[in-house]
Amino acid sequence: MIELFKIGFLTVQFTDIIDIAIVTFIIYKLYTLLKGTIAAQVFIGLMLIIFLSFIVNAINLKVLSWMLNLVKDIWVIAFVILFQPEIRRLLVIVARNPFFRLFVKSESAQPAQIIAEAAFELSQRQHGALIIVIKSTGLRGFSETGEILNAKLSVPLLGTIFFPRSPLHDGAVIVKEETVEAARCTLPLSSTTSVNGEPLGMRHRAGLGISEQADVISVIVSEETGSISVAENGQLNKGLSKEGLRIRLSKAYKSPVLKGWRGVIEQYVKEK
DSSP states (O other): OOEEEEETTEEEEHHHHHHHHHHHHHHHHHHHHHTTSHHHHHHHHHHHHHHHHHHHHHTTOHHHHHHHHHHHHHHHHHHHHHTHHHHHHHHHHHHTSGGGGGSEEOOOSHHHHHHHHHHHHHHHHTOOEEEEEESSSOOHHHHTTSEEEEEEOOHHHHHHHTSTTSTTOSSEEEEETTEEEEEEEOOOOOSOOEETTEEOOHHHHHHHHHHHHSSEEEEEEOTTTOOEEEEETTEEEOOOOHHHHHHHHHHHHHSOEEOHHHHHHHHHHSOO
């Protein structure tokens, strides 16, 4: 390897510079993603311990090195246990990276037409609805809070589920590809209570909340006004037309299904 320079007894090579640059970039990106959360403070503490451990090992302080390594191992385990939501969110963001879309195949956009048609009919009748379309991240944990259906997606099925006197109309329906996985599911509420000065009801907050935590698209039909809204990546868009909703859902269904490493990441972040 090419030797660039020496710092005392340390020899610095070109690969060392690349190694340091990559590690610095990873730490910076992790911090920016966790910034503003309690996990960020713990992350800084963990980085300090790792840095001190490196220094102590370099100058060969054996007892102090053993103590720091012990604390470091315990801290890493505690970090993973205490901050599962932040880690899951981080891995979902990584899984959404366009790089992983190199290992993909396209899916049929037919379900987009079915959901758009059902949402429009529910809107016309002013029947409230919350339909969660899975783009990549599995929602098994949330599906299990409701009634497991595993039924073929259709307009009549969605209309029946959200009929006001149906025992399944409360809660959310979770759809994966062309299958209705579950109905009457309970979802986490977003901390956002209003958008553009307009207060959000529980249905809208639930649709927005799940879009903040997972790679999904939420279709929300207001029971009061019949308006159709979509929540995706923590953003809520109101007042969509039938065609506008179909186009939005078509893009979601045409987005790649993961393979290779992205599939491994998604399997890890899937709710258990």
